[in-house]
Amino acid sequence: ELQLVESGGGLVQPGGSLRLSCAASGFTVSSNFMTWVRQAPGKGLDWVAVIYSGGSTYYVDSVKGRFTISRDESKNTLFLQMTGLRAEDTAVYYCARGAPDNTWTTPTYYFDFWGQGTLVAVSS
């Protein structure tokens, strides 16, 4: 059975750091496209970062230089290291697995399975 379990959220002061974890079961994180998506309270969904199976990473402009997505093959876990946190980073953070859309020569990825999320609150 597929499972993604996020942890590591909490209350942090502006400028602080947190590391989110996403433990996977039922599939191998390092063999898949993975992503972090966040949702501010009462708002919509925003993708934050992605990591391809080959290791390439990409970020939304608002978190570049502050957040780092990574994975640990031995733990089958995805991470999001967040530094320089701001009030606007307050959100539920979801990890998700990407599935390839092979319609075109180069596959693109939609998000086929999501975890339940972990809340990050940035406030003094």
Next chain:
Amino acid sequence: EIVMTQSPATLSVSPGDRASLSCRASQSILSNLAWYQQKPGQSPRLLIYAASTRATGIPARFSGSGSGTEFTLTIDSLQSEDFAVYYCQQYSHWPPSFSFGPGTKVDIK
């Protein structure tokens, strides 16, 4: 940056009726579009990918159409469990971009 818009923001529908939700991209995304359903307190669930392909386990009353910049999610014969917020998302290959629309809330009329 590709910007996604959705309309209407809220759609009031009676159980058993059909709902049509619209999604527009600021530039052509071919068929690189997914639809997600989110209920209160839950994580999003994939409904449709490649604009018109239902994900595993999704009932046939959900259908997607469109290409380029204009897309539609249609829900036939709305069931009580279908009242939720629906998001469209584009997923571009290059540069990698996965922006979501603001969502359409489908509520009971």
